[in-house]
Amino acid sequence: MSETSFVKELAERLLENVSQVIVGKDETVEQLLAALFSEGHVLLDDVPGIGKTTLAKTLAASLGVSFQRIQFTPDLLPSDIVGVSVYNRKTDDFEYRPGPIMAGIVLADEINRAGPRTQSAMLEAMEERQVTVDGVSRALPYPFFLMATQNPVELAGTFPLPEAQMDRFLIQVQMGYPQREEEREILHRFRTDNPLARVRPVVDTEEIRRAVGACRSVFIHPVLEDYLLDVVEATRTNSALDLGVSPRGSLALYRTVQAYAAIRGRSFVTPDDIQKLTAPVLRHRLIPGPDTRLHGTSVASVLDEILENVPVPVEENWQEAPAQAGADGQGPIDAGGEQLPEFSNPLQAAAVAPAADGPATESS
Secondary structure, three states: OOHHHHHHHHHHHHHHHHOOOOOOOHHHHHHHHHHHHOOOOEEEEOOOOOOHHHHHHHHHHHHOOOEEEEEOOOOOOOHHHHEEEEEEOOOOEEEEEEOOOOOOEEEEEOHHHOOHHHHHHHHHHHHHOEEEEOOEEEEOOOOOEEEEEEOOOOOOOOOOOOHHHHOOOOEEEOOOOOOHHHHHHHHHHOOOOOHHHHOOOOOOHHHHHHHHHHHHOOEOOHHHHHHHHHHHHHHHHOOOEEEOOOHHHHHHHHHHHHHHHHHOOOOEOOHHHHHHHHHHHHHHHOEEOHHHHHOOOOHHHHHHHHHHHOOOOOOOOOOOOOOOEOOOOOOEEOOOOOEOOOOOOHHHHHHHOOOOOOOOOOOO
16 A cells, blocks of 8 residues: 555544544545644634534544643643643652643634734744743654643633734634534434434554655655745735745645645645645635724735635646756756756656656657
């Protein structure tokens, strides 16, 4: 089994397990898995009662790693998250009592209800995958996957996350209301009991580690790299936005499309992957300008406009890189080291490149 086939099979296994509880949200679960396999974190941002917490707990139950839930409240302290050193009279020394952050999967429920000081306690864990208490740094377990929920409607008593922390979430997921028949299925499924109690782990830590490595090896054609960078650059120059995407955001999009392609069973990325994940990965990193807010224009619609205006590259084969330049810089060379004709478009050179074990043949 190839590495990408392994990732696809692993994703299908998890998707099937999660669908025992969650109805009609396969695309949302795929986005969560893309974040997991990219070693990022997820912000579940939607109205109350949609199933954000249930989705997070179901995915955690399917992964077979330690799980902790932190209910964020205004009186929550940083030490309630990262842990605290307690004096032990028997040993005459301080010993560390781990906080709930020391888990493989952490659900930060209603993260915007805690104060800024407590929210900032998550920054080191999210970025460095470690916590520091009394000057001593302690590594978090592998994998460390933070799923935070946020209610964008009830703003009373909440503290908006600062841009620096929003930028550390790899992807923002919005579930949306279910379709009518999907909601009927929810009524039937939860009529007698909660199916979450029957969910069992279907993967282990080593499989997750292998999937992460496989996703990092997914090929992105240089032309698609240019396309991704064009989209990122457009967010920085668009007059409707006060703040564009940071380099952390462009790297997040790069890794997420790699993981998404692997989940779909491909060893290469296509333009559709970039278009599909641009909004979930980038929208929470952008700040609309005053005129944009005044006219009620959403960041998502600005991103849609950017995707419409940035030219989409067209190429029949996204699986192969263009030919490499020769050592003397005079032109491309083939696998055997022979000089190839020079073209203005490197893709033309790739089309006529000879096979490593046979004579050169022109593309039809």
